Amino acid sequence: MATTIEVNKQSVKQLLETGKIHKFVIPEYQRPYAWSDEQIQMLFDDLVEYTANDSESTYFLGTVVSYENDLGEQEIIDGQQRITSLFLLLRSLYSKLTSMTETKEVRNFKSQIESALWEQDELTAEVDYEKTLIVSKVMGEEGNEAFTNILIKGKVENDAKDNYSLNYNLFVELIEKYATNEPELFYWFIRNVLNKAILLPITADSQDTALTIFSTLNDRGLALSDSDIFKAKIYNHLDAEQKANFIELWQQLDEDATSASESIQKLFYYYMFYLRALENDRNTTTPGIRKYYSRNNFEQLYNSLNYS
Structure with missing residues (x-):
């Protein structure tokens, strides 16, 4: 299209x-x-x-x-x-x-x-x-x-x-x-x-x-990252109490990743390989992370959510 x-x-x-x-x-x-x-x-x-x-x-x-x-x-x-x-x-x-x-x-x-x-x-x-x-x-x-x-x-x-x-x-x-x-x-x-x-x-x-x-x-400045999109997708999937907890957890994760010279964007990238291994995905072509996580209406992002 x-x-x-x-x-x-x-x-x-x-x-x-x-x-x-x-x-x-x-x-x-x-x-x-x-x-x-x-x-x-x-x-x-x-x-x-x-x-x-x-x-x-x-x-x-x-x-x-x-x-x-x-x-x-x-x-x-x-x-x-x-x-x-x-x-x-x-x-x-x-x-x-x-x-x-x-x-x-x-x-x-x-x-x-x-x-x-x-x-x-x-x-x-x-x-x-x-x-x-x-x-x-x-x-x-x-x-x-x-x-x-x-x-x-x-x-x-x-x-x-x-x-x-x-x-x-x-x-x-x-x-x-x-x-x-x-x-x-x-x-x-x-x-x-x-x-x-x-x-x-x-x-x-x-x-x-x-x-x-x-x-x-x-x-100029920083472009929006895929992790910004994922953050919003997860946030919108939670109830009011979970949202408050999620914000705190996300901010802590961001600080921890920065301290380790990493980024949340990279964490999503690493996690994708973990999930692909569980799926026994042997495709040698690495998909873009937004394309990967957006499959089935972002189902992978919502699995096992627990922010309460």
Whole structure:
């Protein structure tokens, strides 16, 4: 069966609005949200400079690689840091607008941002502020709930130290200062963030295709490993109590493997040979570990699970 991908340049508003049809999901196997204050500052400064130059050209923000999973969601393989930060930026802009006098400009941009952040009634356009167009399910990430609450409430918990809260507060501070110092440019800034900043979404036909694209494009940091996928598969197979224990066991295993100059990825590789021996598999061609463990709907990963 031929591999297919869809590439379609879109503005931030156009892309985020697709979450109404296929909600954005940051899956369990992704790494936690990790953008620093320096990266937030750089993004904001770049957009401010772009606005100040009064350019009619577009501003390219990068790629987002995803595929439609079995639940009809846009599962993000690459670009989760960028798209998460854009949601936080738009929510902070919306918070600023709600504190301002209701002018035509304020009404216009509030409406546009609402369409990019939350679900709306198809006939009345009434906004459901409790239903966001993105959800993070990163395994063991306490910030998942904080992210959702920020998008719903527009504020963070007192003394919150997660990156979602810290970066949202930084956006709020930067926007307040910018709106005060550059009131004539402020609305143009919002216009540019929504409609002139461009992303290149790459939608794949399967998780494997999306991961292959990600590995090809990604030349910075660590690409997702097969063990990240396996971790999520096992995690989703457990009940709530088992999940908590599994997270602790996985973290301990990761530390032990690192101390032994190994990796969990290698452990899965070694374990595959053990299982093949039990199966009396004499094939001299070594299969890829994702291909091996994905047989029979990942049955090998679930056999004899006990994390309670």
